[in-house]
Amino acid sequence: MRIQHILPGDIERTSMSIIASELAERGAVLPPEHEAVIKRVIHTTADFDYVRSLRFTPRAVELGQAALRQGVPIITDTNMAKAGISRPSLEKLGCTLHCFMADPEIAELAKKQGLTRAAVSMEKAAQDHPVAIFAVGNAPTALLRIAELIEEGLRPALVIGVPVGFVNVSESKEILLSSCETHDVPAIAAMGRKGGSSVAAAICNALLYGATETLDPAARGWQ
Amino acid sequence: MRIQHILPGDIERTSMSIIASELAERGAVLPPEHEAVIKRVIHTTADFDYVRSLRFTPRAVELGQAALRQGVPIITDTNMAKAGISRPSLEKLGCTLHCFMADPEIAELAKKQGLTRAAVSMEKAAQDHPVAIFAVGNAPTALLRIAELIEEGLRPALVIGVPVGFVNVSESKEILLSSCETHDVPAIAAMGRKGGSSVAAAICNALLYGATETLDPAARGWQ
Numbered sequence: 001m002r003i004q005h006i007l008p009g010d011i012e013r014t015s016m017s018i019i020a021s022e023l024a025e026r027g028a029v030l031p032p033e034h035e036a037v038i039k040r041v042i043h044t045t046a047d048f049d050y051v052r053s054l055r056f057t058p059r060a061v062e063l064g065q066a067a068l069r070q071g072v073p074i075i076t077d078t079n080m081a082k083a084g085i086s087r088p089s090l091e092k093l094g095c096t097l098h099c100f101m102a103d104p105e106i107a108e109l110a111k112k113q114g115l116t117r118a119a120v121s122m123e124k125a126a127q128d129h130p131v132a133i134f135a136v137g138n139a140p141t142a143l144l145r146i147a148e149l150i151e152e153g154l155r156p157a158l159v160i161g162v163p164v165g166f167v168n169v170s171e172s173k174e175i176l177l178s179s180c181e182t183h184d185v186p187a188i189a190a191m192g193r194k195g196g197s198s199v200a201a202a203i204c205n206a207l208l209y210g211a212t213e214t215l216d217p218a219a220r221g222w223q
Numbered sequence: 224m225r226i227q228h229i230l231p232g233d234i235e236r237t238s239m240s241i242i243a244s245e246l247a248e249r250g251a252v253l254p255p256e257h258e259a260v261i262k263r264v265i266h267t268t269a270d271f272d273y274v275r276s277l278r279f280t281p282r283a284v285e286l287g288q289a290a291l292r293q294g295v296p297i298i299t300d301t302n303m304a305k306a307g308i309s310r311p312s313l314e315k316l317g318c319t320l321h322c323f324m325a326d327p328e329i330a331e332l333a334k335k336q337g338l339t340r341a342a343v344s345m346e347k348a349a350q351d352h353p354v355a356i357f358a359v360g361n362a363p364t365a366l367l368r369i370a371e372l373i374e375e376g377l378r379p380a381l382v383i384g385v386p387v388g389f390v391n392v393s394e395s396k397e398i399l400l401s402s403c404e405t406h407d408v409p410a411i412a413a414m415g416r417k418g419g420s421s422v423a424a425a426i427c428n429a430l431l432y433g434a435t436e437t438l439d440p441a442a443r444g445w446q
Contacts, residue, residue: 003367003391003398008339015389046387046416047270083306084420116231144226164269166238168226175226193269196421197307 015043023051033061037188037206044202053191055177060158060186061207067133067157068093068211074133074204075125076197077101077118077142077163081135084201089208100124118142126154133207135160137200140172147172147179158186160203162195169193238266246274256284260411260429267425276413278400283381283409284430290356290380291316291434297356297427298348299420300324300341300365300386304358307424312431323347341365349377356430358383360423363395370395370402381409383426385418392416 006014019042023030028051030038041050071094076082082099090097100106100121110117118139125132126149134156136142140163146156161176163169173189180187188203229237242265246253251274253261264273294317299305305322313320323329323344333340341362348355349372357379359365363386369379384399386392396412403410411426 003394006390007337008333008364011339011390018389043389044387045419046389046392078306080303080307080421080424083301084303110231114230116234141231164267166241166266166269167229167234169269171226196268196419198303198419198421201303 036210037203040202040206041199044198055189055191057180057187060188063186064158064207065211068095071095072157073129077136078138078197080197081137081200085204086208089212092212116141119145122146131157133158135200135204137162137197139163140168143172143176147176150179150183150185156185160200161189162199164195259433260426263425263429264422267421276415278412278414280403280410283411286409287381287430288434291318294318295380296352300359301361301420303420304360304423308427309431312435315435339364342368345369354380356381358423358427360385360420362386363391366395366399370399373402373406373408379408383423384412385422387418
C-alpha cells in the first residue's frame, strides 16, 4: 500500500489539483464564478455528480459573498451543518451562525402545528433574521417553508438548497428555484436527491473563503 | 410539482421503504446483519454506491452494538460527525461522545510534531479511552494513526473508517482493514474515496438505534 507523504498544509492543495485534473479528463468546463463552490463540494463528497447537479441563479456567488462581507448571518437547518462551517472565516467577517433545530420551543411548536421542527425553525429564523443566508442540507420541509415565505415577501440574502433524501427532496429544490427566480432571490441548489449537511457547510465555506480571501489568506487554514 | 403530504413522523418510514424497493429493483441482497447500517447510510447520502463499498469485519455490527450497550464511548474525528450522532440514544445507553479536534493542546502538539490535528486527536483519544468506538469520517491521517496504534497493541471496540477525499483516503481504509483483520478488531469501512462526517454519524446512529431498540423504540425519534 503506497501512502503519499504530504505535509498537513499541502493535503488540501493536492486534493484540489487532483479534482482539477479529473474535471479536465471528464471534459468538464466550470464557469469561473461557480468553480470554487463546485470544487469544494467535490472535495467534501468525492462525488463528481455535483458538476451536473449544482444550479446557481445569476450572480448567486457574488451576491452571497457580498452579503457575507456585510456581516449577514448564516442560518442552518441542522447542528451538523453548523458544526462544519469555518469559525475563523465567520469571525473575520463579523458574521454570526444560527441553528434553531434543537430549541425546546421549536419542538413544542412543531408538535402543536403538526409540522417538522425544520420547517418551524426556518420560520423562527426568518422572523429573527429576515436578511440572512439560509443553508438547508437536510430537510425538504425547511426548504419548502422558505419558498412559501419568499412568496409571502421574505427576501433572504441567499438560499442554499441542498437537502438529501427520497421524500419531496427533488421537488423542494425545484420549487425553491422557481420562487427564487420569480422574486430575484439568489439561490444555489443541488438538484435531485443528493446533498446533505456536509454539502451545505462546504458551499458556505467556499463562499466564506472567497469573501475573506482579500482580507487574509490565513483564514482559510481552518480545515 | 407534486409534493407528497406526509406526517413528519412518517417521512423516515417512507424513505426507508423507497430505499428497500430500489434495492430490490437493483437486485441487491443485503446480509441481514448489515442491512440497517447500509440502509441508513443510503438514507443519509441518497447514494447507492455504498451497497458495494461498505465492508464489515465478521460480527462488526453485533460487537459494536454490544459495546454500546456496555456504555463504551464514541470518539469522532470532527465536531460535525459528533453533532450528527443521536443524543437521546447515547443517553439511554449511558455512552459518552468525544471529539478532541478543536482542543487548543491538539493544535499545538500537531504543529510541534508536523502531524495533522486529526492524527494527534486520535492519539489523545486512545490514551483517554482505549476501549472506544472510533468513528473517522474526515481525515485519513486519523485512520492511519489508529491502524498504527492497533499494531502497537490498541484494541478499540470498533473502528468506523469512512474518511472522504483524494489523498491517501482509499489507502487508509485498506490499511485499517488489514490491521483490524490481523488483530481481530471489529471494523466497518467504506472503501474508495467516498465517505464523510455524515456517513460516520449515520453508521453510529444505525448501531445506536439497533442497540436501543429493545430498550425503547422512542429513542429513535431523534431525527
